[in-house]
Amino acid sequence: MNRVRAGFCTVPNPFNPNQISNVSLLPENVDLFVFWTRNPKPLIPHLKELDARGYSYYFLYTLMDNPRILDPKAPSPEISLDTFRKLSDLTGPEKIIWRYDPIVLSNITDIEFHKKRFEFIADKLRGHTFRCIISFVDLYRKIEGRIKRLNDTGFVLYELNDSNLSDLLNSLVRIAGNNGIDIRSCASKKDLTGFGIPAGKCIDDIYIAEIFGKHLNLKKDPSQRKNCNCVSSKDIGMYDSCLYGCRYCYATTSFERAKINYKNHDPDSRSLLSVTT
Numbered sequence: 387m388n389r390v391r392a393g394f395c396t397v398p399n400p401f402n403p404n405q406i407s408n409v410s411l412l413p414e415n416v417d418l419f420v421f422w423t424r425n426p427k428p429l430i431p432h433l434k435e436l437d438a439r440g441y442s443y444y445f446l447y448t449l450m451d452n453p454r455i456l457d458p459k460a461p462s463p464e465i466s467l468d469t470f471r472k473l474s475d476l477t478g479p480e481k482i483i484w485r486y487d488p489i490v491l492s493n494i495t496d497i498e499f500h501k502k503r504f505e506f507i508a509d510k511l512r513g514h515t516f517r518c519i520i521s522f523v524d525l526y527r528k529i530e531g532r533i534k535r536l537n538d539t540g541f542v543l544y545e546l547n548d549s550n551l552s553d554l555l556n557s558l559v560r561i562a563g564n565n566g567i568d569i570r571s572c573a574s575k576k577d578l579t580g581f582g583i584p585a586g587k588c589i590d591d592i593y594i595a596e597i598f599g600k601h602l603n604l605k606k607d608p609s610q611r612k613n614c615n616c617v618s619s620k621d622i623g624m625y626d627s628c629l630y631g632c633r634y635c636y637a638t639t640s641f642e643r644a645k646i647n648y649k650n651h652d653p654d655s656r657s658l659l660s661v662t663t
Contacts, residue, residue: 387432387435388653388654389411389656390411390436390439390441392411393410393411393412394408394409394410394411394412394656395408395409395622395656395657396408396409396656396657397409397620397622397624397657398657400624400625407620409620409622413439413440413441416441417442417594417600417602418441418442418443418444418598418600419441419442419443420443420444420446420588420589421444421445421446422446422448422588422623423445423446423447423448424447424448424449424460424466425461425466425469426445426447426469426473427469430469430472430476433477443481444477444481444482444483444597445473445477445481445483446483446485446519447470447473447483447485447515448486449463449466449467449470449484449507449511450463450486450487450503450507451463451503451506451507452490453494455494455536455539455541455633456490456495456632456633456634457632457633458630458632458633459629459630459631460630460632463507467507467511470482470484470514470515471510471511471514474514474515475514479514479515479516480516480597481597482514482515483515483517483518483519483588484507484515484517484518484519484567485518485519485520485572486504486507486518486519486520486558487519487520487522487572488521488522488524488634489520489521489522489523489554490523490543490634491522491545491546491550491554492541492542492544493541493542496544497550497554497557500554500558501554501558504557504558504561504562505561508561508562508564508565508567509565511565511567512565512566512567513566515567516566516567516568517567517568517569517570517593518567518568518569518570519569519570519572519586519588520558520569520570520572520583521571521572521573521574522574524636526636528636528639529635529636532633532634533633536633546576552581555578555581555583559581559582559583569582569583570584570585570586570587571583571584571585571586572586572588572614573610573611573613573614573615574613575613586615587615587616587617588616589607589616589617589619590616590617602617604617604618605617605618606618607619623637624647624657625637625638625639626639626640626643626647627644627647627651629644629645629648
């Protein structure tokens with residue numbers, strides 16, 4: 387909010403901290419904000435100010451109920467559900483997209499686990515959102531070691547195959563439909579349209595036009611993964627800044643570095659986060 391009030395922020399390149407971009411946050415230069423979050427609670431008191439300043443925005447809200455071995459510090463589902471519903475009441479359900487991702491299939495989070503947890507959450511979110519985005523975990527090199535270390539605890543990661551994929555996806559589509567929720571996929575390597583799950587866009591020009599009446603002439607973002615359909619945007623977030631410690635997180639290379647960056651953050655700095663190098 388300090389950077390919004392100042393009208394700009396600076397963003398270091400995540401792969402080269404010495405390369406700095408200046409990003410205008412003036413209302414006339416911002417089509418809208420897309421907030422990725424597991425906990426929007428700290429921002430809720432500021433939404434009226436964002437509205438008064440003329441900003442449009444929507445939320446991509448990750449809400450799951452994984453065992454603590456995978457999500458050691460994420461908010462509990464009860465707290466997350468309460469926050470989700472309060473946010474929906476403030477903004478309208480069309481401005482919050484539920485993310486049930488990434489889906490990790492394992493001996494402790496198997497098909498039946500995800501069916502039950504997805505149904506529990508979907509039932510509680512009925513009327514508070516109309517869209518859900520799903521994806522399956524990608525084993526990036528930076529997280530392979532974390533997953534392997536979990537093997538010492540008896541954790542076993544399952545591979546996706548046509549049998550378990552069909553069983554799970556058919557169930558998720560049915561459950562979502564029963565609760566008035568449409569499912570889209572995120573950067574899926576597999577074509578899921580046969581299950582009734584179209585390829586989605588987290589930053590979605592069609593959705594933006596439908597919800598906000600803003601017809602943006604934007605093409606697919608060339609800097610994203612091959613299977614990502616998001617249109618071009620400017621990322622002003624930072625890697626190695628989250629304290630939740632999710633074992634599958636691709637945006638945190640070091641949990642210790644994240645703690646240091648968080649501790650050293652200066653809210654008055656020009657960057658959204660002051661980071662160590």
